[in-house]
Amino acid sequence: MPQLTLYTAKVCPFAQRAEIALAEVGADFKRYEIDLSNKPEWYAPQVNPASKVPALAYGGPDVPPDEPSPESIKIPESLVLLQLIPELFPESSTLIPKDxxxxxxxxxxxxxxxxxxxxxxxxxxxxxxxxxxxxxxxxxxxxxxxxxxxxxxxxxxxxxxxxxxxxxxxxxxxxxxxxxxxxxxxxxxxxxxxxxxxxxxxxxxxxxxxxxxxxxxxxxxxxxxxxxxxxxxxxxxxx
Known part of the structure; x- marks a missing residue:
């Protein structure tokens, strides 16, 4: 499985959606907490132009979360991630109904x-x-x-x-x-x-x-x- 890094915030209900999905599938991932009142300068240009959480970095080299690689694919939006994550681990959960x-x-x-x-x-x-x-x-x-x-x-x-x-x-x-x-x-x-x-x-x-x-x-x-x-x-x- 390519590396996964989730940019998230404990206070955000949208971000918790993605965290629940990752927990349900038992994914191995890096979790990086974003301070929503003081977001890192690199976050918007390098991870999510909308400057929101959650966002998932998929693939690319194994780098520190605060040094995101341009080679990884950055995917934002909670409902997109809520469906993507179980699709990456199709045998690991019931999140996506087969019917x-x-x-x-x-x-x-x-x-x-x-x-x-x-x-x-x-x-x-x-x-x-x-x-x-x-x-x-x-x-x-x-x-x-x-x-x-x-x-x-x-x-x-x-x-x-x-x-x-x-x-x-x-x-x-x-x-x-x-x-x-x-x-x-x-x-x-x-x-x-x-x-x-x-x-x-x-x-x-x-x-x-x-x-x-x-x-x-x-x-x-x-x-x-x-x-x-x-x-x-x-x-x-x-x-």
Missing amino acids: PIVLAKARLFIESFSNTFIPAYIALLFRGEEGAEDKLRAALDTVIQARKLEGKKYAVSDEFTIADAAVVPFIARAELLLAEDLTKAEAPRTSKFIAEVKADAKYKPFWDYFDLLKDRESFKATWWPDAITSAARSRLAAQ
């Missing part, structure tokens, strides 16, 4: 989540918008209904797939930061909201699903709550 219809359903599940949960997550956590709680409740309903329709253990399958790996970083951060009131909304608005949603029997299927996801070893190995809460406190203090 093309199930794979299509996984992609649709990710698309739905991206269009509902993530915008509501951003609106509440980073903007404190009025009405964001209703949007987040609606997003939870969407996840519940999608899983109910499939009737599987995970999102679209009885196996853990890219659909599950794509969503768990965002659900985990929402639960953590809302409960700690580490959001743009005035405390205790979000901690009260998350407590109400968890106590509401209507949303039990959603939290049961999340319990399954956060019990994966790949999630546990790539989850840094202390780094996430510390970054949130620093961001709020700066504002």
Whole structure:
């Protein structure tokens, strides 16, 4: 297998998608932490012109991560990597369903989540918008209904797939930061909201699903709550 280097950040839910995939396939790779508030000058020109994480350097000579080789192929974007990584290790995980219809359903599940949960997550956590709680409740309903329709253990399958790996970083951060009131909304608005949603029997299927996801070893190995809460406190203090 050609060398792999992942440029990532503990605080970034998009980056955690790629880290979960690498953990699921048991890949041997170099991990390089990018400080998102102070990115290295070489990162954008040599790794990802968009200056975002995650990005994967594939192939080329075995060099230090902070001296990326022009001979390696640099591949950004979390959803691209979430599918590429298991394709590089086709016998190592169930992330990519072998049934093309199930794979299509996984992609649709990710698309739905991206269009509902993530915008509501951003609106509440980073903007404190009025009405964001209703949007987040609606997003939870969407996840519940999608899983109910499939009737599987995970999102679209009885196996853990890219659909599950794509969503768990965002659900985990929402639960953590809302409960700690580490959001743009005035405390205790979000901690009260998350407590109400968890106590509401209507949303039990959603939290049961999340319990399954956060019990994966790949999630546990790539989850840094202390780094996430510390970054949130620093961001709020700066504002």
